[in-house]
Amino acid sequence: MSETIEQKCLSKGVKLTDQRKVIAQVISESKEAYGESDHPDVDELYNRVSKIDPKISIATVYRTVKIFEEAGILAKHDFKGGKARYEAMIESHHDHLIDVKTGEIIEFVDDEIEKLQKKVAEKHGYTLVDHKLELYGIKKKSQ
Structure with a gap:
């Protein structure tokens, strides 16, 4: 079984606040909940996260995604369509x-x-x- 986002954060020394834990959980579960083709943008992540914790702001989601990307935990894709989309960084190429x-x-x-x-x-x-x-x-x- 592959590492969750939360486990990757811990192994890379990324501090996990309660809000970051919720965001990490949502990203980790996104493929299971939304299918293999799920590569959410920040707005989609925010919508999913706010259902769990409405106190999390979109700015917090943006900052957290940037931190996860810089730590090599998330992969950013700039597919055509204007919005950056994200997926958990995996070891195997596709x-x-x-x-x-x-x-x-x-x-x-x-x-x-x-x-x-x-x-x-x-x-x-x-x-x-x-x-x-x-x-x-x-x-x-x-x-």
Whole structure:
């Protein structure tokens, strides 16, 4: 089982106030509650957090997300659409397919794409050390 956000905060020395614990809990549980495609923005996180503790301000959510991101606990994604979206930092690599109409985000791993990216880097004289792939599309209508 992977570490929760709260466990990651403790292991990285990030101080956990009661409000940060609530925010960490909501982020940790977001994939289970909202599905694998859940990459909430700060407004969505705030809406979820305020249902648990209405005293938490949106400014607190913004500050906490920034702290978690700087500590390497959250990954920030700037998918098209204007708002930064977040997910818990995980050890395994994956790419994203984003539906431009619905905003649905599909996480995937494709060995052929991984091999091709390394091949392209090597062709140009580089060793690939990192990458991120975002594909944008519109779902085809069922026939």
